[in-house]
Amino acid sequence: MAREFASIGVVGLGTMGAGIVEVFARNGIEVVAVEVTPEALERGRAHLTGSTDRAMARGKLSQEDRDALVGRVEFAVGLDALHGVDLVIEAVPERLDLKQKIFAELDRVCKRDAILATNTSSLSVTEISVATTRPDQVLGMHFFNPAPIMKLVEIIKTVVTAPDVVDDVEALCTRLGKVDVTINDRAGFIANALLFGYLNHAVTMYEARYATREDLDAAMKLGCGLPMGPLALMDLIGLDTAYEILDTMYRRGGRDRRHAPAPLLKQMVTAGLLGRKSGRGFYTYEKPGSPAMVTDGLTPEPVEAAAATSTIRKVGVVGSGTMATGIIEVFARSGYEVTSVTRGAERSAALCESVKTSLNKAFVRGKITEEERDLALSRITWSATLDHLADTDLVVEAVVEELSVKKALFASLDEICKPGTVLATTTSSLPVIECAVATNRPGDVIGLHFFNPAPIMNLVEVVHSIRTAPDTVSTARALVESLGKHAVVCADRAGFVVNALLFPYLNDAVRMVEVSYANADDIDYAMKLGCGYPMGPFELLDVVGLDVSLAIQRQLYLEMREPGFAPAPLLEQLVTAGYLGRKVGRGFRDYRD
Numbered sequence: 001m002a003r004e005f006a007s008i009g010v011v012g013l014g015t016m017g018a019g020i021v022e023v024f025a026r027n028g029i030e031v032v033a034v035e036v037t038p039e040a041l042e043r044g045r046a047h048l049t050g051s052t053d054r055a056m057a058r059g060k061l062s063q064e065d066r067d068a069l070v071g072r073v074e075f076a077v078g079l080d081a082l083h084g085v086d087l088v089i090e091a092v093p094e095r096l097d098l099k100q101k102i103f104a105e106l107d108r109v110c111k112r113d114a115i116l117a118t119n120t121s122s123l124s125v126t127e128i129s130v131a132t133t134r135p136d137q138v139l140g141m142h143f144f145n146p147a148p149i150m151k152l153v154e155i156i157k158t159v160v161t162a163p164d165v166v167d168d169v170e171a172l173c174t175r176l177g178k179v180d181v182t183i184n185d186r187a188g189f190i191a192n193a194l195l196f197g198y199l200n201h202a203v204t205m206y207e208a209r210y211a212t213r214e215d216l217d218a219a220m221k222l223g224c225g226l227p228m229g230p231l232a233l234m235d236l237i238g239l240d241t242a243y244e245i246l247d248t249m250y251r252r253g254g255r256d257r258r259h260a261p262a263p264l265l266k267q268m269v270t271a272g273l274l275g276r277k278s279g280r281g282f283y284t285y286e287k288p289g290s291p292a293m294v295t296d297g298l299t300p301e302p303v304e305a306a307a308a309t310s311t312i313r314k315v316g317v318v319g320s321g322t323m324a325t326g327i328i329e330v331f332a333r334s335g336y337e338v339t340s341v342t343r344g345a346e347r348s349a350a351l352c353e354s355v356k357t358s359l360n361k362a363f364v365r366g367k368i369t370e371e372e373r374d375l376a377l378s379r380i381t382w383s384a385t386l387d388h389l390a391d392t393d394l395v396v397e398a399v400v401e402e403l404s405v406k407k408a409l410f411a412s413l414d415e416i417c418k419p420g421t422v423l424a425t426t427t428s429s430l431p432v433i434e435c436a437v438a439t440n441r442p443g444d445v446i447g448l449h450f451f452n453p454a455p456i457m458n459l460v461e462v463v464h465s466i467r468t469a470p471d472t473v474s475t476a477r478a479l480v481e482s483l484g485k486h487a488v489v490c491a492d493r494a495g496f497v498v499n500a501l502l503f504p505y506l507n508d509a510v511r512m513v514e515v516s517y518a519n520a521d522d523i524d525y526a527m528k529l530g531c532g533y534p535m536g537p538f539e540l541l542d543v544v545g546l547d548v549s550l551a552i553q554r555q556l557y558l559e560m561r562e563p564g565f566a567p568a569p570l571l572e573q574l575v576t577a578g579y580l581g582r583k584v585g586r587g588f589r590d591y592r593d
């Protein structure tokens, strides 16, 4: 029989604590919520009121239930109020000395059989537990932000945590409607160990002015389907908390440079820019604690799509693969005259069929009318001769991902196309500057990195080399907007924004399996339920293809020479063994019947 928890204490009512109070009170459990000062207590109470008000406004909570929920919470200053509770969850700032002091005090105040849990994200639960005389009754209960919404709880057991304590807390999580994963005490546990390297990398990119905050966030939302971009997520987590977590992970987790907090973080924390809780972080909010973003001095002007349509009317697309097929369709559907060039009449005929099939699918699914489908088709000219691109305003190259082939093609385009034609490459991994210097017009050469499938994915990375002219960038940006897609502008560096941020995280997940810290299922669960990712890393790796993922990771490693980017040996082994993912029926998982 699992233990009954009639009343629960929560220490610290900040970003996490207030949410945790709500989780318990919503599930009919009496809560004693404590803070360090009356002012902080009032802030915590306001947090709970604000959150339950919003739930009521959204129709998720009735007035009656809300009153009952709030009625279950007793607010108090100081730990003495916790003498009668069965379990305490501590959610004070991420500092070991503070947490140890609080646990020693809790040990003195609480009932002998009370369980003491910490919500730490990165500190050693073991080190916290030894500040008490009952380390066997201490564990980690790591909730995710926002606690009332995110389904995951990581339960961290130390070498001394008693098994029945773990069982009881697992049963409690089930009662709360949460999904738990139980793991050992290691810096960052599952989710943060995979998340924070990525978040810190995004801050570094922002700090280096590689892309704007809006573009970094849009890239990860639109390119990977994440619920929030990395900088908006940092604001939600709290920059002070994020700094402490990174700092601890760096020191505890083998001094991986990727966890050394970006210098900008420290500056922002020192300046009091803590994120949502202080009303300003990477973005500006209506008021402290508000989720509503407001415009500020860094908010960009909206892009004028009309600017592109006035300069670009005729578009050439070179290539006959998946990307070329999608890109031809996208331009034709948006009203551009398209000249498709392949390496032969047979290829052109097959390509024409693929585009027809795809347009038909869009028609059948009700995305376009019959007339729009026919009009789009009528705008495309099929050719096997590059000379037909002479009078185009833009050429998009989507041929094989081999530098020598692309360079030769750009040299030919340079000879054939009229002056002023924008020459674009869809490369996902080669340097745009290499294509640019194969021409005598490097200022007109740019990267337009479409995502697959191009008609569906709304993101295009607009990649400028160090020679790309500013006019070319603004034309390309406006052009992308005219396609109904979102342009993210970034510099010419391996992986651009999305792949550079995504693949090291996937590689880290492989390493986590390799060292047997957690299995693929638990890791996939953790990222989906703790961070709201649409797919776990192993699901995604199997869809993308392990060979493709390995190639991208190698490219990132070769260009950045970042030791943490070295491809995980397990990934290399799976590729060598031919386990390439869904496309062959087996990758990290087996898809054969």
Ligand SMILES: NC(=O)c1ccc[n+]([C@@H]2O[C@H](COP(=O)([O-])OP(=O)(O)OC[C@H]3O[C@@H](n4cnc5c(N)ncnc54)[C@H](O)[C@@H]3O)[C@@H](O)[C@H]2O)c1
Pocket (backbone or CB within 6 Å): 011, 012, 013, 014, 015, 016, 017, 034, 035, 036, 040, 090, 091, 092, 093, 094, 095, 102, 119, 120, 121, 122, 142, 143, 144, 145, 236, 237, 238, 241, 245, 277
């Ligand atoms: N922010 C996140 O997204 C997130 C997610 C999961 C876990 N965590 C972890 O949760 C813990 C709390 O983080 P947070 O982001 O909520 O921090 P926070 O700064 O928002 O809140 C901490 C609260 O603790 C209070 N406090 C400080 N000393 C106290 C004491 N002696 N007694 C009682 N209360 C005290 C503060 O007044 C403050 O309200 C940290 O360990 C953090 O790593 C944070």
